[in-house]
Amino acid sequence: MDLNGGKMKKILIFILGLFMFSSLVSYSAEVYETASADFMNAVKTLVISEAKSSKNLKAYIEKGVEEKNLIFSVKIEKEKMIVKDKTGKLLHEKVLSKNVSNSFLPFEMKYQEIHKKEGAFEYADITYLEDNEKFRIKYESKIKKTLVKTKNSDFVEVSPKDMEYKTLDLYDKNGKLLTKQEDIGNKTIVTNYLDGGHELKFIYSFDSNLTTGNIETWLDKTLLSKGKMKDGLPHGEMKVFNEKGEVTSIINYKNGMQDGITKDFDENGKLIKETLYKNGVEVKK
Numbered sequence: 001m002d003l004n005g006g007k008m009k010k011i012l013i014f015i016l017g018l019f020m021f022s023s024l025v026s027y028s029a030e031v032y033e034t035a036s037a038d039f040m041n042a043v044k045t046l047v048i049s050e051a052k053s054s055k056n057l058k059a060y061i062e063k064g065v066e067e068k069n070l071i072f073s074v075k076i077e078k079e080k081m082i083v084k085d086k087t088g089k090l091l092h093e094k095v096l097s098k099n100v101s102n103s104f105l106p107f108e109m110k111y112q113e114i115h116k117k118e119g120a121f122e123y124a125d126i127t128y129l130e131d132n133e134k135f136r137i138k139y140e141s142k143i144k145k146t147l148v149k150t151k152n153s154d155f156v157e158v159s160p161k162d163m164e165y166k167t168l169d170l171y172d173k174n175g176k177l178l179t180k181q182e183d184i185g186n187k188t189i190v191t192n193y194l195d196g197g198h199e200l201k202f203i204y205s206f207d208s209n210l211t212t213g214n215i216e217t218w219l220d221k222t223l224l225s226k227g228k229m230k231d232g233l234p235h236g237e238m239k240v241f242n243e244k245g246e247v248t249s250i251i252n253y254k255n256g257m258q259d260g261i262t263k264d265f266d267e268n269g270k271l272i273k274e275t276l277y278k279n280g281v282e283v284k285k
Contacts (some may be wrong), residue, residue, distance in 0.1 A: 011192050040124065040139070043109060046100070047083060049076060050092055057092040060085055070116035075108040076101060105130055119164065135174040141166040153199065187211065232257065244266070252277075 051058040064070030071086035079101040083092040106127035114121045124139040142164040166183040182189045188204040198220055206213040215229040223245065227238025233256030240249040246269065252260030257280035264273040276283040 039104075040122070042103070043074060043111075045070070046081070050081070050083070050094060054092045060091055064113075069112070070111075070114075071112045073108065073110045076104050077106040077108075135178075136171040136173075136175075138169045138171075139166075140168075168207060186213070204229065227251075227253070254279075 006186065010277070024276050047057070051061050059083035060072070061070065064072070072091070073084045073088075075082045079098060081092070081094050081096050081101075082090070085091050107126055107130045109127075110125040112123040114123075120137075120143040122139070122141045122143065124137070125249070126137040126139065128135055128137070143162050144164050165185075166181075169177060169183040170179040170181075171177055177193055179193070180191045186206040186208070188202075188206070190202040190204075192200040192202075194200055201218040203216040203218070204213060205215070212228070212230050212235070214226070215234065216226045217224045222243055223241050225238055225240045227234055228236030230236075234251075235255060236253060238251045238253060239247050240251065242248050246265075246267065248265055250263045250265075251258060252262065255262070258277035259279060260277060262275045262277060263271055264275075266272050276285075
């Protein structure tokens, strides 16, 4: 694969566009939010809240927790929430406030939580609409903690430190795999499947605080860039490479935006251009 200067710049622009959306899943912030642990916890919290006023739903959840195998489906669309058991029998139906319903994209989720000695396992199959286009997410995670009941929740409360691994696959309406995310320990690998059989891969290696660290981008087997990050966005110095592994640019970022001096080099490593940026905008001399 020949990556000349022009192609490399186009690829880099594409990558930066992905970074600006903080994409650990796909090319939009909404997709990531739909697939995140925060979304899963928000849905579970909503179901638990509704169980307080629904005897059927409360009894079903308590039985699933007792059997250490809880299965249900939940759908939110047009301000209505519908919860069904594993056989498809209606457990609960309610019209939600606009404030609550607007906090979710229209979705339907089939959920299962299994508890074993080695930890808790979550599985979810989510179908949702964004801009009238249907997407599907398959989610799986293993949580180190076993179930601990609290007065607020009958489910495991998930935090990044509790999670041993997480995998997430995003599909389009035709069943084509668009993106795969794998979280193992302090590392997140996101693979975007492009046209022509190419794979654009982001490798996030987080520090112990899970907010800062290093990030690499790969196109197939070619390292495109490597640098520092903060909250999933470039932050600090990033080096851009050609196919031979030679540095073609050094770019400085602040919260995902070019900020500082960008240096461009020729194929012999000679500095040929310096450009100053402030908040993503080139500063004219």
